[in-house]
Each structure stands twice: as C-alpha cells, then as structure tokens.
Amino acid sequence: MAAFTDCYGCSVCLLSCPMWLQRRDVRFSVQGYAKAMQHGADAMAIKEPLSACIECGACQVVCPEHIDVMPTIAQLKGQAGLSLLAQSSQEALSGFVMSCDDAVQQQLGKDDLYIIDAAGFHAHHAGRVEHYTQLRDTTGCSMNLDLQRLAIPTGSMMLNSDGSDQLFDVEALVSWLIQGRSFERLVVENPADQAVLAKLTGKPVVQVKDLFGSNQNHAES
Ligand code: SF4
Numbered sequence: 001m002a003a004f005t006d007c008y009g010c011s012v013c014l015l016s017c018p019m020w021l022q023r024r025d026v027r028f029s030v031q032g033y034a035k036a037m038q039h040g041a042d043a044m045a046i047k048e049p050l051s052a053c054i055e056c057g058a059c060q061v062v063c064p065e066h067i068d069v070m071p072t073i074a075q076l077k078g079q080a081g082l083s084l085l086a087q088s089s090q091e092a093l094s095g096f097v098m099s100c101d102d103a104v105q106q107q108l109g110k111d112d113l114y115i116i117d118a119a120g121f122h123a124h125h126a127g128r129v130e131h132y133t134q135l136r137d138t139t140g141c142s143m144n145l146d147l148q149r150l151a152i153p154t155g156s157m158m159l160n161s162d163g164s165d166q167l168f169d170v171e172a173l174v175s176w177l178i179q180g181r182s183f184e185r186l187v188v189e190n191p192a193d194q195a196v197l198a199k200l201t202g203k204p205v206v207q208v209k210d211l212f213g214s215n216q217n218h219a220e221s
C-alpha cells in the first residue's frame, strides 16, 4: 500500500467523499489531508477537516494510487486528540454475516430500502459488491449503492461523536440518500442508523439482526 506522500492530487477521492460533497473544499478530503502533510502540516494543523471525516472508507476504494487511507486517518485522528467514531466493525460485520442468512433474505422484498454499513462494506469492497448485488437482485429490495457500487453512508455515527456533528450535516446526507426512492420500510445494518432514519423518513426502520431474531423465534415456536 502507498502512503500520503504518494498522493499526486488526481482528485478522484473527492468525488466519492461525502465530506467534500457537502463542503466543496479540498481541505475536507483525503487529497487535502495528503497535500497539507506533503507541505509540512501535522495532524493538529488539519484537526478541523479530520474531525469532519465520517470514516466511511469510500476514498480508499477509489484511490488509483492504492493509498492506505483509513489506517492513516485513524492514526492522524489519534495524533490530533480526536476519537474515532464508535465505528462498530463488529456490528458491521454481524450485519453482513446476517445478510448472508437465507431466512433473513426471505424477509426482504421490493418495498425495502436496505442500508449497508458503508465502512464495513468498503473495507471488504471487492468481495461484498458481488454479495450485495446478488442480494438486491434476488430480493428486489433497493440499496444505498451508487452507480460506482460504493455504499452511500448516512453519517449517523457522527451524531454520537464528541460535538463533531456540527461539521457534517447528517440530515442533508440522509435527505439526499432517500431522495426519489420509493420504499415502505428501511432495514439497517448499523444500529446507529435506526433512530435518525426513522426520524427523517417517518418510515419503520428495523435492524437486520431483528429480522434474524424474529425468524429464529418463529422457527422455534
Ligand atoms: S473516509 Fe469517507 S468522509 Fe473520510 S475522507 Fe474518506 S471518503 Fe471522505
């Protein structure tokens, strides 16, 4: 993997970055971080843009230089005294694992909008694209995938962070995510998405693990 010193400023990562899409300011992107550091900035100097990063991982997937972005962002956030979002890799993993279950898949349908956990998805992008594409095709549900097969994040984890929610507009991103989509229910992998999506959509929101549990209970009764 390459490092921030290898960034040649192609700007591809800007287009997938929800932080940049909201601000249109290159400082709020991986390219901005890398260029600042190439010119001598340290983590403290880029603390504000670092705190706006929602750790969705999309930039790492698209970087043609294969820069090891996410570990570097984690390291820089630590150096700047910032906490990582309570990104629940375990919860994201379990969401993915449960989405593989036949019983869960049988409860998904065309009226569902299934919200993939973006960080977990991007961290294992090559393998998960195929899985989720198949899940969408077989169940008929829609998903938070864009045309490049990246998962559009919600940013909901930001609402639980240390006051950083002012730096990223979660409501704006969710509004953009659901715009023009037709659905009657949301199914989320990340528990942090449940409350904010229920509030902003007015639709019922269930966690994929709830589908798993309800089916198990039904099978046992
Ligand atoms: S992790 Fe997401 S929000 Fe952070 S820089 Fe990368 S694309 Fe942008």
Ligand code: SF4
Binding pocket: 006, 007, 008, 009, 010, 011, 012, 013, 014, 030, 031, 034, 062, 063, 064, 065, 066, 067
């Ligand atoms: S995609 Fe990679 S090489 Fe291009 S600007 Fe972003 S970090 Fe730099």
